[in-house]
Amino acid sequence: HIPTWAPFAEFKRQALKTRGAVEDMMNIPFDMVKKQMVSHRSLLGLVSMLILLQRSGQARPCFTSNLLELHCDPSKTEFNSEDEQDIKGAAATLIAAAAEDTTVSVLQSFILAMVRHPEVFLRAREEIDRVTGASRLPNYGDRGSLPYLDCVLKEVLRLFITGSPARISWSPPVPLGMPHRVMEDNFYQGYYIPEGSTVLVNIFAILHDCPEPEEFLPERYLTGINYPDPREVVFGFGRRICPGRHFAETGIWMVLANIIATLDISRTVEDKTLERFPEVEFTHGFVRYKTECLKETIIDADVHLLMEALITVVGNTAVVGKVPIPEPAPNEIRIEVHAVSLNPVDALYTLDQPAPDDPGRVIGSDFAGVVDKVGPNVTHWKVGDRVTGFVQGATAENRRPGGFAQYAILEADLAIRIPSQLSFEEAATIPLCALTAAQMLFITLGINAPFHNPAKVTNELKAESPAILIYSASTSVGLFAVELALIARTPQGKPYRVFATASPKHHKKLLEKGVEAVLDYRDPEWPEKVLQLSGGIDAALDCIAEGDSVAKISHSFKADGGTIATVRREAYSRDGIKDGVSGVYSAVWVGLGHELYYYNTHYPASEDWRAFTVEFYKYLASHPERFPISPITPRIMPDGLHGIVPFAFPLLGDDLVIERTYAGASEYLKPISAEKLVFPLKSPPSSG
Numbered sequence: 001h002i003p004t005w006a007p008f009a010e011f012k013r014q015a016l017k018t019r020g021a022v023e024d025m026m027n028i029p030f031d032m033v034k035k036q037m038v039s040h041r042s043l044l045g046l047v048s049m050l051i052l053l054q055r056s057g058q059a060r061p062c063f064t065s066n067l068l069e070l071h072c073d074p075s076k077t078e079f080n081s082e083d084e085q086d087i088k089g090a091a092a093t094l095i096a097a098a099a100e101d102t103t104v105s106v107l108q109s110f111i112l113a114m115v116r117h118p119e120v121f122l123r124a125r126e127e128i129d130r131v132t133g134a135s136r137l138p139n140y141g142d143r144g145s146l147p148y149l150d151c152v153l154k155e156v157l158r159l160f161i162t163g164s165p166a167r168i169s170w171s172p173p174v175p176l177g178m179p180h181r182v183m184e185d186n187f188y189q190g191y192y193i194p195e196g197s198t199v200l201v202n203i204f205a206i207l208h209d210c211p212e213p214e215e216f217l218p219e220r221y222l223t224g225i226n227y228p229d230p231r232e233v234v235f236g237f238g239r240r241i242c243p244g245r246h247f248a249e250t251g252i253w254m255v256l257a258n259i260i261a262t263l264d265i266s267r268t269v270e271d272k273t274l275e276r277f278p279e280v281e282f283t284h285g286f287v288r289y290k291t292e293c294l295k296e297t298i299i300d301a302d303v304h305l306l307m308e309a310l311i312t313v314v315g316n317t318a319v320v321g322k323v324p325i326p327e328p329a330p331n332e333i334r335i336e337v338h339a340v341s342l343n344p345v346d347a348l349y350t351l352d353q354p355a356p357d358d359p360g361r362v363i364g365s366d367f368a369g370v371v372d373k374v375g376p377n378v379t380h381w382k383v384g385d386r387v388t389g390f391v392q393g394a395t396a397e398n399r400r401p402g403g404f405a406q407y408a409i410l411e412a413d414l415a416i417r418i419p420s421q422l423s424f425e426e427a428a429t430i431p432l433c434a435l436t437a438a439q440m441l442f443i444t445l446g447i448n449a450p451f452h453n454p455a456k457v458t459n460e461l462k463a464e465s466p467a468i469l470i471y472s473a474s475t476s477v478g479l480f481a482v483e484l485a486l487i488a489r490t491p492q493g494k495p496y497r498v499f500a501t502a503s504p505k506h507h508k509k510l511l512e513k514g515v516e517a518v519l520d521y522r523d524p525e526w527p528e529k530v531l532q533l534s535g536g537i538d539a540a541l542d543c544i545a546e547g548d549s550v551a552k553i554s555h556s557f558k559a560d561g562g563t564i565a566t567v568r569r570e571a572y573s574r575d576g577i578k579d580g581v582s583g584v585y586s587a588v589w590v591g592l593g594h595e596l597y598y599y600n601t602h603y604p605a606s607e608d609w610r611a612f613t614v615e616f617y618k619y620l621a622s623h624p625e626r627f628p629i630s631p632i633t634p635r636i637m638p639d640g641l642h643g644i645v646p647f648a649f650p651l652l653g654d655d656l657v658i659e660r661t662y663a664g665a666s667e668y669l670k671p672i673s674a675e676k677l678v679f680p681l682k683s684p685p686s687s688g
Helices: 010-038 046-056 063-071 081-116 118-132 140-145 147-158 203-207 218-222 245-262 344-351 431-444 476-487 504-513 526-534 549-554 588-592 607-621 640-652
Strands: 161-164 167-170 186-188 191-193 306-313 317-324 332-341 366-374 386-390 407-411 467-471 497-502 517-520 539-542 562-566 581-585 596-598 601-603 633-636 675-680
Touching: 010 063, 010 081, 063 081, 081 118, 081 147, 081 245, 118 140, 118 147, 118 245, 140 147, 140 245, 147 218, 147 245, 306 640, 317 344, 317 640, 332 386, 344 640, 366 407, 366 431, 386 431, 431 476, 431 539, 431 562, 431 588, 431 607, 467 476, 467 526, 467 549, 476 497, 476 504, 476 539, 497 504, 497 526, 504 517, 517 526, 526 549, 539 549, 549 562, 549 581, 588 596, 588 607, 640 675
Parallel strands: 467 497, 467 539, 497 517, 539 562, 562 581, 633 675
Antiparallel strands: 161 167, 186 191, 306 317, 332 366, 332 407, 332 675, 366 386, 596 601
16 A cells, blocks of 8 residues: 555555546536436426426436436436436546547647648638528538538548658547457458457558548548548447447537638748748547647637527527628628517517428528628628618528528618618618518509519509508508508509508508508408498408408409409418409518528529519618608517517417417517517617
8 A cells, every 4th residue: 555645656646636537527517417407306206307397498408317317217306326327427438538538639630630721621611601601500401511521521530640741640539449359260361360369450551541641631532432431440340339429420520510610720920930830749649639739829710700690499499699790792781780670470480490400590581780891892882871671581491591690691782771860670670571562562463663663563453543452451561551552653643542451549540641441350341341432442462361361351352353462371261262353472582582492382583573672672762861651660679689589479479460369567578569579789779
């Protein structure tokens, strides 16, 4: 026995310190999970309690909690101590073996390789940007679209830099595999290997069996030549193959992808002045690390490239996360967002995502802010201009940019200059819903637009002063449609006769705008009353398009029928619609001029609908003090991006407007009526 105080017993003192560190590594994370569960234990069984905590967000599922759930007795409120030790040891092994040793070694060497080969780094970033649009972080669902990044990972696993720049040599993280014992006599290529022999796999030699083995060449795996896949070699073989290989390899891929997408890696300014690369050495041992000589000399990372954004996540919801700040293309502008405005589709397609296997998409459409950067081909915008606009967000099956973020991108001719007397919060209520109303009126129904209309119009209204019905006129689309219809004139210069339905509390407001008559949509006889008052409707807008709304509207039409423009396609019943009357739906997103897959339907890019959007937004911006149509009354909501999911989504719901029942105790959580929910991202709320 050698006491710890004895001379030359430093090894024992160090061993005791190491033992304490190892015990802390095992106990501290495990105790955190256990403490969280025990504090909520009460009368619940452990399994029920775990499920409850995970669903409530108080305990996120993890390796430890999943094992505890699997091995504990649901009828008991205590853990088996033997199971505890096994689970604790397994979790610690993941940390020590998968993270502390090999994973750290791989990531250190990856960064070192990127410093030495910036051309590889730039090519990998270009590939990622093509897939993500430089508007989000890459996720594992992108892996099949990033073949070059896979090649970079293979080459990093195959080759780790050692030695000096004068002569580059390479070595994998574990150059010799785990030892194996031969279970029976064997012959291999003329060699006799007796039972009981210990065999070490020469991983170094296997992975150097290729042309130019000491060169870092990720593209070698794109040549079609069947080189050994390092991922099938470095994790070992047989019964002693690494059990966490899939976990480790996936985790490393995710880290590499996100480092490349968000950071710049280069030699420091001082280091760049050296004529040759600093000497690089690796430690000796079973796992090879880069030595500390490069710790302060080779990495210069720019981490100021991220912004907060509301992004989709697995489970049909969204969270505020960090994504790359987007860069404008030559014909685009970047906006620093000051306010965002909610539309029902923002909640609908987050709570029921059209692409649930593709998380990480920025949601949201309407926003307003200040031009932060302009593309090189943009001439009519400058930094500091106040603008509003909309993008598609995460509403389609194919990826489109979103607007609920600190920065957003707009094509320059689709931005609207905010008049001097309008606040950011007011301006953000306009772009999507106003364009929807304009498309329904001036394209679908054929009403004569008060501006140049480049879109193809097929519907023809023959009456001298056609009667237009706007159903649910107190919605945002309805209010804009009322004002635009009242502004418009027939080709002969006659006004259109506008009729509307709304709840009684909005009748006065609509009549003051110039609506000829307003009916209560709850009155079962309102279609007959509209028919009598108008002499028969020529065209109509259904601004909710749910249930039997289209059928009811159809019975207010003239005998020869007509067209009803609808804001939704699938939510209304086709039963009971009057003969000669048809509902026509069009997606507002077509006005952005890009191909999209929406509502399980393919919409090709439409140049004339995009041109219509440009002309309509020019018309709005032609009034320098106030738009020709009034903004929707904004309800100012708290907590910016962080408040959208907890406050706005319950109010908007995920299905029919007529089935909204949620109301909170706070004033800003009362039911929505003739308002838009607006979240300022700058405090205090901005003004014009």
